[in-house]
Amino acid sequence: MTLSSRAAALALCLTTAVPALAAPAISVETLKEVTKTLSSDEFEGRAPGTPGEDKSIKLIAERFEKAGLKPGANGKWYQDVPMVEITAQPGMTLAFSGGKAPVTLAYKTDMVVATRQVQQHIAVKDSDVVFVGYGVNAPELGWNDYAGVDVKGKTVVILINDPDWETKTLDGPFGGRAMTYYGRWTYKYEEAARQGAAAAIIVHDTEPAAYGFNVVVSSWTGPQIELDAANGYADQSKAIGWMTGDAATKVFAAAGRDLAQMKAAAKVKGFKAVPLGLKLSTAFNNETRKTMSHNVVGILPGKKRADEYVLLSAHWDHLGRCEPVNGDDICNGAYDNASGTAGLIALAEANAKAGPADRSIVFLAVTAEESGLLGSGYYAANPLYPLGQTVGGVNLDGVSIYGASKDVTITGPGKSELDTYVTRAAAAQNQTVQPEPTPEKGYYYRSDHFSFAKRGVPMAYFENGLDLVNGGTARGKAVTEAYTAAHYHAPSDEYHDDWDWSGGVQELSLTYNLARELADSDAWPNWSPTAEFRAIRDKSRAGK
CATH class of the missing domain: 3.50.30.30 (Glucose Oxidase; domain 1)
Incomplete structure (x- = not known):
């Protein structure tokens, strides 16, 4: 699909009336607390198969339980993921x-x-x-x-x-x-x-x-x-x-x-x-050495169609101890992806507070994304809930820390009907949807949504765009490029008290409203007719 045709497709999404969506209670305190804790030196960079994993998955399970979720892995919080190091x-x-x-x-x-x-x-x-x-x-x-x-x-x-x-x-x-x-x-x-x-x-x-x-x-x-x-x-x-x-x-x-x-x-x-x-x-x-890692799974059971599932995912892992920079050898992964894990927990709190939707909502914190999407790949190959009964969902890989934005970008636009949901929810909170600014970087293939896409499940992956309320696109480009150049997969990806979480709240509010719309409807959004994942989705739905 060309840039112009994608823009036209997004414009068509807006021809339908934009519903008034409820403002969810996204806890900024949760975002701060969980991100700061998971990215502390005490967690040693959250490498799978280390004491940092034990601390991480314990914290996530405790927060899921406190939020009001039920254990989602056959009555347990953890799905075992066998690995070799x-x-x-x-x-x-x-x-x-x-x-x-x-x-x-x-x-x-x-x-x-x-x-x-x-x-x-x-x-x-x-x-x-x-x-x-x-x-x-x-x-x-x-x-x-x-x-x-x-x-x-x-x-x-x-x-x-x-x-x-x-x-x-x-x-x-x-x-x-x-x-x-x-x-x-x-x-x-x-x-x-x-x-x-x-x-x-x-x-x-x-x-x-x-x-x-x-x-x-x-x-x-x-x-x-x-x-x-x-x-x-x-x-x-x-x-x-x-x-x-x-x-x-x-x-x-x-x-x-x-x-x-x-x-x-x-x-x-x-x-x-x-x-x-x-x-x-x-x-x-x-x-x-062989080791056992874990996905953390919580569920908010549906009240009408509990055997149909909406999936929200984020990876809890990072690189652990890595190449030292100025004597610091802990890759803390504060933005990537302690913030996304904190966002998943904040969404669990907001959804549980709102009460059950018609469909079940699954909250999946996966392991070993940094090693090649291994935890999500294992779940997709060994699903706890049938993929043919999984409606779709949203993947979180980093929650905005740079303040509110006027726009949203969809990674891999034009691939699935979920674009319509994203565009509608963004418009409801006065954000436009803009083309992906750096499609050459291949972000669509670099996070956990891809594991589910390969097996036919439509997963939305989006983030706030570059047009920041404070500083516009000039500042948006500058902070994004600075993060990639200096902090991505480096020990300097650390938590800072002065982060502006208003953009993260925007992203999570959009995610919440999209997920609730899916969970309270009987719709089954599919891939576009030319998408490479359409055939496997049609087959899985036929054999549901």
């Missing part, structure tokens, strides 16, 4: 040989590398290196970066994002400026593994990645978590990781290639993978 021992290198000169990349400075395989020792020796462009295999688009090349046992070097990410509009085979799932690093490693690659290394670039290499280092070093799998992920590549753009430039130069020219070639349909004439070697040891 893999910690690569530091000091490994990526050594490229066979070119004009050997190139050795240093851990954390030039690259990071890890593995999904549950193995104590990983070794890749003299693996042929192949540049596969954006690493996309999209038959429906007639695009295959792996066409005509066998990469089994080899190392693939991959560009981040989609081939058309630099397009200024939303027109293009991969959505133009808007990232598709083909652009996400998770997809690129998945496809490399399907192709049989022994190693897969992504070239980092700040703009298309949407964050600096410091975020890669903080997120990819230390314990890495996966859902426990019977095969120990033996079907995955041995080594996966990132290298900086400067490091990649050196590697390509050693192969007699210019990285900029290769990037340009990879954007053109029909691009053919390029063997670089290099060999890669790396080896490292891992510590592994």
Whole structure:
């Protein structure tokens, strides 16, 4: 859908009368107390499988119970989520040989590398290196970066994002400026593994990645978590990781290639993978341990159709202890996502105070979002309440701390009929809906709503826009960019007493009214006819 057609669709949403919606009692004290507590050093960054998890899930369950919810996991507050933790021992290198000169990349400075395989020792020796462009295999688009090349046992070097990410509009085979799932690093490693690659290394670039290499280092070093799998992920590549753009430039130069020219070639349909004439070697040891993490689940049972469910979700976890900055090694995750968890608890209080809706409302605080949406993915694969009977809902990943806004942005607009609900509820509180300002960052694929979308459940994901009441779009852009550059996945994401929660109250009021409208109606909003999740939703509803 083009930008203009999305705007037209949103305009049509407003042709119906906007109902007068009740103002919910969103407790600012709850937002402050819970955010401050969860993001305190005492909780050690809330990494799954640590004492920080024990404290976090205990607090959330206690607040759910105090709010008036019922235990939502078969009479318990917790859904067990079996996991395995893999910690690569530091000091490994990526050594490229066979070119004009050997190139050795240093851990954390030039690259990071890890593995999904549950193995104590990983070794890749003299693996042929192949540049596969954006690493996309999209038959429906007639695009295959792996066409005509066998990469089994080899190392693939991959560009981040989609081939058309630099397009200024939303027109293009991969959505133009808007990232598709083909652009996400998770997809690129998945496809490399399907192709049989022994190693897969992504070239980092700040703009298309949407964050600096410091975020890669903080997120990819230390314990890495996966859902426990019977095969120990033996079907995955041995080594996966990132290298900086400067490091990649050196590697390509050693192969007699210019990285900029290769990037340009990879954007053109029909691009053919390029063997670089290099060999890669790396080896490292891992510590592994199995652990049990938990989703926290509360429910407000419906009074008429209790077997139909509206879902509200937020992730409680963060990175735990991470790469130190100025001696601070705790990634507290105050905004991301202690604030969203506090918002979920505030919504539980407001809904319980209002009393049961016709449908049941499920409050789901999930684990291990930061490790690849693992907790929500586990719930979606092992639902406590049938997904075919789950109407839809809202995911919270950060609650505004910058004050009230005149607008709202929907992440992934045009995908589902829930856009209409968001637009209507926003208009009722005098907010307009504006296009997503940075669609190239792929936020639609980066939070827990995506786990449910993949299995057909429409989930809204929105936030206040950049047009702040205090400071307008200039201040909105400035504070957003400052957070991403300095605080995202860094120890400095800490709680501050002077945060302005009025914007958070706006977001949560909108969420409350949307959820109550869904819960008090008999409607079943669906995906748009062209959405990639429409078929699975229709199938799940038919088999309900």
